Amino acid sequence: MNAGVVRRVNGPLVEIDGLAGLAMAELLQLGTAGLPAExxxxxxxxxxxxAYEYTGGLRPGEPVHRLSRPLAARLGPGLIGGVYDGLLRPLAGADTWLAPGAARAAGPRAWTFTPGPTAGTRVGPGDHLGTVGDAGPVEHRVLVPPGVEGRLDDLRPAGRYQDDEPVATIDGTPVALTSWWPVRKPRPFPHRLPSAAPLVTGQRVLDAVFPILKGGTAAVPGGFGTGKTILLQQIAKWCDADVIVYVGCGERGNELADVLAELAELTDPRTGGRLADRTVTVANTSNMPIMAREASIYTGVTVAEYYRDMGYDTVVIADSTSRWAEALREFASRTGALPAEEGYPASLASALAAFYERAGRVAAPGGREGSVTIVGAVSPPGGDLTEPVTAHxxxxxxxxxxxxRDLAYARHYPAVSWSGSYSRDSGTVGTWYSGNGDPGWAARGSRMVTMLAEADRLAALADLVGTAALPGPERVALLGGRLLREAFLQQNALSPNDAYCAPAKSAALADLVFDVVDRCAELVAAGRxxxxxxxxxFSPVIRAREETGPDDADAVRRHRDPALAALGRP
Structure with a gap:
């Protein structure tokens, strides 16, 4: 490696002399400790x-070595179930902090490899070479790396091999169980596919009113105390993805500790084991260096793309992109970039676009299909939804x-605003449900939105003239909006029966609310x-939500007759 010297240290900003031929975004090692820097x-x-780490103790005159590559993530078996920093270095086993230096990586480890094709065949990027059977509940597929193709000269027999030990040779190029990939460069794929199936989150307001597709993108803006982290944790726990990548970007350490503890305790409904065993957690807390925070978002989506290429549906949960944008702003101010609105760099919009563009459902290399869904939290200062990060x-x-905020302070969870939220994929999701056993999904969601909008309009009028002054049908509309909020939209994240709600139970519960509201309208029209x-x-309706199982739609329907009987129907 060519060597230079440190000339000046100004916090995380380091000036270097004596290195010719450097490229922008090239990775360096600073000083005797080998601090990583870009x-x-x-x-x-x-x-x-x-620097990606604290530079305390780094002095002018210390050596600097170039690595001749950009920041890259080490991808291979064993990622699932682990906790990593923003550079994808494992945190498990560290006492409190990583020791300074870029050399910390997962220790050598042997894996059980089962080969797939036979030697002599021609293979290309993404073709299946074999599987690793002891890498967690999700089968780890060893694929031909991007950019490698040709004749499979050698394929090792079944056995145990070290991470970096070649298991195949393709036209003289060795292929190991692990590989490196630049985190800011999207992994290639043949072409995109249209997304059709929804990502089921188990949260009624999301699945029934504002759905997201597998391979889609969603943002969760909200001020302090509105429940962003809890909602994202619920999605991480219950969504029907194969692999979860949870990126704690600039959040408080105690929140990330709670996430890790809950994931470790929660039973995975798919495997019966721990949910943490199919989750990759990138933990980059607010007291870590800003460059590692900036890189953590790209690291998380690179891991998701790695499993997408294996044919899995992956979800990236980024909490929060505002802290990432603040890292971009601080970095831009240090480098003298021209500031734009509120001090953010002018490239903020393009950086956000490039990040969310990495979502999608694709024809993965090797003929498989996979998806990356990105859900990002946004933390606008003071709850101002017009600030640049939220607006872009x-x-x-x-x-x-x-x-x-008002819903959150009223203890309404999830505090998703039905007037300030939207889903551009509702039509696609409705079409999918029509072909998969629920042709009434679109009409149900449309009626809920209409009921909530009408109730909000009448509530503003009732504040002026009083509820008693409204005609009977309008008072029923107000009652219907309240019942829909309390019996359907509201959900208890701590209840074993209500934390998750399957689509079938969600549909049955919505139909129950509609039946009760329609019966109330009949009574008022009849002169009551x-x-x-x-x-x-109306307690039978509330009990149908709270006392039935997460996927027990029939039990919800059994509450219909008692609920209607309480309204005067025999």
């Missing part, structure tokens, strides 16, 4: 690098789940006083 500016024979994010996502209808017993 080249961010070149001027004549001098380079400026941004809305341009690039297909689904928006806006969290409302609206005030008397409002005081009737």
């Amino acid at each position: 080249v961010t500016a070149l001027s004549g024979g001098r380079a400026t690098a941004q 994010t809305q341009r690039f996502v297909r689904t928006l789940w806006t969290l409302d 006083p609206p005030g008397e209808v409002e005081t009737l017993d």
